[in-house]
Amino acid sequence: EAGVAQSPRYKIIEKRQSVAFWCNPISGHATLYWYQQILGQGPKLLIQFQNNGVVDDSQLPKDRFSAERLKGVDSTLKIQPAKLEDSAVYLCASSLGGGPQETQYFGPGTRLLVL
Amino acid sequence: GIQVEQSPPDLILQEGANSTLRCNFSDSVNNLQWFHQNPWGQLINLFYIPSGTKQNGRLSATTVATERYSLLYISSSQTTDSGVYFCAVGYSSASKIIFGSGTRLSIRP
Numbered sequence: 001e002a003g004v005a006q007s008p009r010y011k012i013i014e015k016r017q018s019v020a021f022w023c024n025p026i027s028g029h030a031t032l033y034w035y036q037q038i039l040g041q042g043p044k045l046l047i048q049f050q051n052n053g054v055v056d057d058s059q060l061p062k063d064r065f066s067a068e069r070l071k072g073v074d075s076t077l078k079i080q081p082a083k084l085e086d087s088a089v090y091l092c093a094s095s096l097g098g099g100p101q102e103t104q105y106f107g108p109g110t111r112l113l114v115l
Numbered sequence: 116g117i118q119v120e121q122s123p124p125d126l127i128l129q130e131g132a133n134s135t136l137r138c139n140f141s142d143s144v145n146n147l148q149w150f151h152q153n154p155w156g157q158l159i160n161l162f163y164i165p166s167g168t169k170q171n172g173r174l175s176a177t178t179v180a181t182e183r184y185s186l187l188y189i190s191s192s193q194t195t196d197s198g199v200y201f202c203a204v205g206y207s208s209a210s211k212i213i214f215g216s217g218t219r220l221s222i223r224p
Contacts, residue, residue, distance in 0.1 A: 042214030100146035
């Protein structure tokens with residue numbers, strides 16, 4: 001089966017610009033996650049969707065970050081305006097359900113550099 | 116919130132060696148997973164192991180939930196085992212997990 005797809009793979013922008021990332025989860029997976037991974041650290045959950053509803057967005061900087069999952073399938077994550085500290089890899093993952101035993105399958109990530 | 120500490124932060128070994136990676140967590144968990152992130156950044160789930168022991172080929176993991184730690188064993192290391200190994204824990208009825216800072220493993224040929 002196809003894995004989690006993300007695009008673009010790389011993005012370079014200047015601070016104060018806006019950027020958007022796209023994720024297509026594994027077919028049939030109800031739960032979708034966006035993580036931010038800063039160099040040298042483990043991934044940090046930004047937002048979790050169950051179908052098209054938000055389950056957890058407690059660590060999403062809502063003044064500049066937004067995410068949506070229309071129709072409960074694809075998702076986009078947007079940053080507007082970007083700051084230098086947003087330079088990181090943005091990982092999308094999906095799982096079949098939303099319980100604690102679920103295996104999360106990760107996409108290849110989008111590497112963002114903010115200059 | 117719950118703290119997840121991994122040790123050692125870095126490990127360099129010769130091909131064929133065995134290794135033990137440790138994950139300590141500060142509170143009770145109902146979800147513990149080990150992941151491998153390869154040098155190209157791809158994260159792969161290795162084990163779901165909130166308690167007990169599991170084995171998959173040269174890899175095995177043990178979690179002692181009452182003492183709040185988990186161990187990942189890699190035997191007969193290969194260069195393809197290089198990368199960063201993350202422990203991630205969860206403590207709610209949902210699937211949210213919190214990652215540790217990882218152990219960077221380098222296997223020399």
